Amino acid sequence: MDVAQREIGAEFSGIGALLPDWVPTRGRSRIRRAAAVIDAEVARVVAEHRQGDGERPDLLSRLLAARDETGARLSDEEIRDETVTLYIGGHETTSSTLVWAWYLLARSPGVREALAGELDRVLGDREPGFDDYAQLTYAQAVVKETLRLYPTIWLLTGVAKEGARIGGLPLPPGTRVWSSQWATHRDARWFPEPEEFRPERWGPDGGDGIPEYAWFPFGGGPRACLGARFAMVETVLVLAVLARRFDLDVDPGEIRPVPALTLQPDREVLATVRAR
Secondary structure, three states, X not given: OHHXXXXXXXXXXXXXXXXXXXXXXXXXXXXXXXXXXXXXXXXXXXXXXXXXXXXXXXXXXXXXXXXXXXXXXXXXXXXXXXXXXXXXXXXXXXXXXXXXXXXHHHOOXXXXXXXXXXXXXXXXXXXXXXXHHHHOHHHHHHHHHHHHHOOOOOOEEEEOOOOEEEOOEEEOOOOEEEEOHHHHHOOOOOOOOOOOOOHHHHOOOOHHHOOOOOOOOOOOHHHOOOOHHHHHXXXXXXXXXXXHHEEEXXXXXXXXXXXXXXXXXXXXXXXXXXXX
C-alpha cells in the first residue's frame, strides 16, 4: 500500500497526470505490481472468510453477506473494490491528520490553551465519549482547520459527464477534471490570511460565511467520502483523549508536506510528551 500510494501521488503531481492511461511508465508498472500484491492479499482473506464457520463480526463478512435489491450478492470484483477502497480510506488518514494537528498546535500556544480550556470545561476528569462530540466545538474547529491547511486527500479527479465551460474554456463530455483541496483551502477569497492556523474561523461568527465546496477534505456530492462523519468524530475524540492528558511539543523545524496519494510529512515527526 505504501508503494501504491507513493507512486499514485507521483502520477498525480508529475507528467503522468497529462499522459493517457495506456502510456507505460515505470511508475505505472510499480503501481500494477503493488496492486497485484494487494489483490492477492484481499483474495486470500476473502477465501479464508468464506471457508470459515459462520459470519464474523467484521465489515468484510457483511460485504460477503450483502445482497442488492434483486437479491444478488456482490461479485468478487465488487468485493475487492469495496475492500481496497475502505482500506485506503482508513490507511494513515486519521493518524496523518493528528500528526498535522499536533504540529500546528505546537506552533500555536494560544490555540493549544483554548483547546485545553474546552476539554477541562466539558470533560473535567473523565475521558470523552461519543456523546461529548457535539460539545467539543473548539476541538472540532481545530480538526477542521487542520484539514483545511493539510487535507489528507489533496487532489481529486473526475470525468465530466456533460459539456460545460470552466474559466471560459470548453469542457467536452469525457474530459478528465482535477480539483485541488490544497489550492482551494488556501485561497484568500474564501479564507482571509489563508496561511494562518485559526480554528476560530470555524466558530459561530465565521463558519457560516464559508461557501460550500470552499472546504472539501472529504470530497462532495454523491461521491463524497462515506466515512466523513466517522473520521471527524474519531479524530476529534482521539485528539481530546490525548490533549486532556498530555502536551506534545513537536520539534520546531519546518515540516514539508509530501504529496503522495495522501499528504504525508517529509520526515519522522518527533515530539516531547509532557503530562498536563
